[in-house]
Amino acid sequence: MDTRVDEVAEGIFRLNTEVPGFNFNQYLVVDDEPLLFHTGPRGLFDSVRAAIARVVALDRLRWIGFSHVEADECGALNQLLAVAPHAAPVCxxxxxxxxxxxxxxxPPRALADGESLTLGRHSVTWLDAPHVPHGWECGYLFERETRTLLCGDLFTQSGGCDVPLTEGDILGPSEAFRAQMDYFAHGRRQSAILERLASTGPTTLACMHGSAWQGDGGALLRTLATTLAGAAP
Incomplete structure (x- = not known):
């Protein structure tokens, strides 16, 4: 098993591991206080650890964040904490x-909605997103310097993934996956939350599964909101 490393925005690296029929991404923000977003499940730990070390020494890792509590989001958290002595969870x-x-x-660093964490040149802001797509505790990080939204399970693309960063269609493939397995909670505030994410004006969407995406992220998030509203039960 091999984890591929690609820079998808300045100082932000996508770590991608393919498994049969699916793929997992982590994102590593390299700065004075490096941050990893998502850990991957425990079974991918050795490969992900090696990939991180190709970019930054593990003893420099300062923050380990995740969108919500789920195996692929934070399953390997304690394994990473064991090899990154200066790191703390962020949630x-x-x-x-x-x-x-x-x-x-x-102990985790618990970020309030709208609270920012300065990493050095990069700064990330936590945005609460309960139940979008799922999980009461769900939220995302927006990196202001590169206008990158670390958007977790939004726009999940199944299968393998040889393209680290695309300007092509990711909504179609993600909706095809959702047709097979609807992972959205369809909460009452879904549209308002997606509009808030869109209002940050992201130009890179760092998806947890599949290619990262480059373009008018606000417009794509609004299209997702419209699509979900039309498909709501």
Whole structure:
């Protein structure tokens, strides 16, 4: 098993591992205080650890973030904490309250909605997104310097993924996957949350599964909101 490393925005690296029929991404923001977003499941730990080390020494890793509590988001968190002695988890206040103060081997840094974390030249802002697509504690990080939205499970693309960064269609493939397995909670505030994410004006969408995407991210998020509203039960 091999984890591929590609830079998808300045100082932001996509770590991609393919498994049969699917793929997992982590994103590594390299700065004075490097941040990893998503850990991958425990079974991918050795490959992901080696990929991180190709970009930055593990003992420099400072923050390990994730969108919500799920195996592919934070399954290898404690394994990474064990090899990254200066790292701490980063998550929503809800995730810290209901899960991470117990599950994580180190106390988490719980970010409030709209709270920013300065990494050096890069700065990330936490955006609460409960139940979008799923998880009470769900949220995302927006990196202002590169206008990158670390958007977790949004625009999930199944299968393998040989294209690290695309300007092509990711909504179509993600909707095809959702037709097979609808992973959206379809909460009452879904459209408003997606509009808030769109209003950040991202130019790179760092998807957890499949290619990262480059273009008018606000427009694409609004199209997703319209698509989901039309498909709501």
């Amino acid at each position: 929503s206040q809800v995730a810290a309250l209901v899960s991470m103060t117990d599950l994580a081997d180190r």
